[in-house]
Amino acid sequence: MTNKKSKSWNKATSHFQKTLGACLLSSALVGGASEAFAQNFDVEVKSYHVAGQVWVLTGVGGNVTVQIGDEGVLVVDTQYAEMAPKLLAEIERLAPGKIIRYVINTHAHGDHTGGNQIIRDAGETIVAGNEARDVNETFEPGAEVIAHENVMLSMATASNPEIPFDMWPTEVYLGDQYDLYFNDEPIELLYQGRAHTNGDTMVFFRKSDVISTGDIYVTGGYPFIDESNFGHINGIVDGLNQIIRITVPREQQEGGTIVISSHGRLSDEADVVDYRDMITIIRDRVQYMIDQGMSLNEVLAAQPSRDYDGRYGNGFISPEQFITSVYNTLSE
Numbered sequence: 442m443t444n445k446k447s448k449s450w451n452k453a454t455s456h457f458q459k460t461l462g463a464c465l466l467s468s469a470l471v472g473g474a475s476e477a478f479a480q481n482f483d484v485e486v487k488s489y490h491v492a493g494q495v496w497v498l499t500g501v502g503g504n505v506t507v508q509i510g511d512e513g514v515l516v517v518d519t520q521y522a523e524m525a526p527k528l529l530a531e532i533e534r535l536a537p538g539k540i541i542r543y544v545i546n547t548h549a550h551g552d553h554t555g556g557n558q559i560i561r562d563a564g565e566t567i568v569a570g571n572e573a574r575d576v577n578e579t580f581e582p583g584a585e586v587i588a589h590e591n592v593m594l595s596m597a598t599a600s601n602p603e604i605p606f607d608m609w610p611t612e613v614y615l616g617d618q619y620d621l622y623f624n625d626e627p628i629e630l631l632y633q634g635r636a637h638t639n640g641d642t643m644v645f646f647r648k649s650d651v652i653s654t655g656d657i658y659v660t661g662g663y664p665f666i667d668e669s670n671f672g673h674i675n676g677i678v679d680g681l682n683q684i685i686r687i688t689v690p691r692e693q694q695e696g697g698t699i700v701i702s703s704h705g706r707l708s709d710e711a712d713v714v715d716y717r718d719m720i721t722i723i724r725d726r727v728q729y730m731i732d733q734g735m736s737l738n739e740v741l742a743a744q745p746s747r748d749y750d751g752r753y754g755n756g757f758i759s760p761e762q763f764i765t766s767v768y769n770t771l772s773e
């Protein structure tokens with residue numbers, strides 16, 4: 442058993458280093474892994490109004506969610522350091538003169554946190570003030586960067602390369618939820634347990650009626666289960682069900698609560714239901730095969746995702762990678 446465990450750990454680690462370094466780290470820093478994933482940062486940042494006070498910015502890396510209101514700007518995820526100046530320019534265009542108060546990281550990967558330092562340094566933290574924030578209000582340079590504690594642990598213990606202290610969160614939370622009230626809107630940070638990583642947060646803007654999912658939900662392919670950061674297929678399924686619980690469709694099962702996927706297009710509940718069904722069906726097939734005593738190679742040969750590969754098999758994660766992670770995490 443010990444032998445089997447350490448083998449699958451090594452496999453997960455080397456798989457991670459080989460293929461996913463660019464997801465975790467700025468491509469300039471990943472050395473040998475960078476050639477296959479060399480990023481072209483000569484891409485414009487574009488913004489789209491989502492609903493209420495919420496916008497989404499695209500570029501290179503995870504979609505960036507921005508909430509803008511009278512009290513300032515809140516930013517969810519920061520793409521790469523190379524993209525951060527362009528993100529800042531677009532935020533300034535959307536919210537002239539407004540100050541970035543909060544940055545939230547949905548998880549630790551470098552395509553979501555690489556711009557942390559630059560975005561944070563452009564902002565200011567509110568350090569005192571009464572409820573109305575109009576008495577004794579003072580500010581410290583640098584926005585507050587909030588994430589689940591496991592994001593901090595992942596960044597603090599990264600060794601190849603090390604993640605500079607200035608990129609780490611400045612505020613971490615424990616437990617299932619962290620609440621903010623900002624720009625006259627309740628904002629729920631919802632921890633997802635072991636899912637894409639063990640530090641995933643989804644951000645629900647209750648008044649704007651928008652949820653930003655992080656890498657739990659990607660529209661263009663199979664999800665990446667980062668085994669080296671303790672991801673698990675069951676947490677992905679739970680996270681998708683959590684999105685479905687929160688979203689309320691408007692008419693004919695369309696519209697209503699808008700879902701910002703971390704890679705891909707905007708969605709509504711029906712899109713997430715389709716995706717959840719697909720993931721759940723594949724997970725259950727693999728579980729059945731494990732129960733039949735099939736080895737990983739036998740499961741891969743049986744192609745339990747074949748009927749979905751046409752639509753989802755050409756994303757960042759190949760069918761083999763996805764099935765392998767499903768198998769490994771269900772076999773723990």
Ligand SMILES: [Zn+2]
Binds near residue numbers: 550
């Ligand atoms: Zn990620």
